[in-house]
Amino acid sequence: MRTHVLMLVVAGTLALGACGGSSEASDRSPGPAAEPTTTTTADQLEPSVVVPVDGLVAGTDTDLAVYGAIGDTAPAQTLPAQTEFGSRRVLRVVGRHGTDGEWLEVLLPVRPNGSRGFVRASDVTLESTTLTVDVDLAAKILRVSDEDSGVLFETAIAIGSPENPTPTGDFYLTDILITGDEDSAYGPYALGLSAHSETLSEFGGGDGQIGIHGTNQPSSIGQAASHGCVRVPNDIVTTLANTVPLGTPVVIH
């Protein structure tokens, strides 16, 4: 064994001698939702005697005089600048009258359903929308369509019961209300229409206005279970509220 040790010592000495005994350290471095609304002014429209229009919306920031006939000097009624919920006042335009198109025929958000009136084009700001909400009561389906791109989405709905049916006709969107309580009977949003119930003159302190809203009873979707309103799933009413602007036509049939 001692021989082994000596051999190791000798080998180490030779190795040190060969390297000069120095230590060499090395450095290592390691929806498509289309834009639905545009704004124009009334005097930008082509003058005509009678022009049916679709998707045209008249808005105002002031109280608006509504006339019963073209050329009347006294208004038949005056609509407040805002709805009872505080929404900006808009009316759906269904025709233009006069040699200069100075009269606009509008749908009114009052009873009876389908009421029409006339406003001066100079009293309003005109907007247009390419969107339409179609409510099919027989199929219990609501569709949102764009004039250019077709159906954007559709959903099953709950409609009015036989005792309090959902009214039919041409209407438009008057309000987009944030309820502030997703668990309420209206869900997160309630969209007011220009329609009113034919059977209920009053409901919950209101005048029986019809709306499209969410619900806390999703099992009622697909049934004729409401007092006349159109119920949709809460996620759909959220999409709806973020898609359709005030004045959007709503056709219920």
Add this chain to the structure above:
Amino acid sequence: MTGPTRILALIVGAVFGLGAFGVSYASTAYAFAAPAPDVDLEIGIDPCDLQPDICDWDFPVDPEDPEDPEDPEEPGEGPADGADDYAPETTTTTVPTDDPTEEPDDPAGDDDVPAAEPEDAVQASPNFTG
């Protein structure tokens, strides 16, 4: 000695002879094949005590050679020199938490603020027919 007895004696002698040869061969083979006994255990002497330069000397290394097992530490860094020269090699791999080529989910930080309410929407308690 009779014939059969002689034959028996030859057989016995051959058997013992082969056995002795086998034992001798096995012992010799073991002596050459067995590893060298540990010096410390055998005689209690550490070669480093006899020639400390052997143990303190740092062999030059090739930094480009990934197989070089030399301790990369600088002198005086970490454990005493030589103490971890034969420690298992460890590899540290940095795993990126996000794919740098992937588009950020919210580059504008819009998720940090509440979603905007619809235009013209107002906060109100509805009284629709429900």
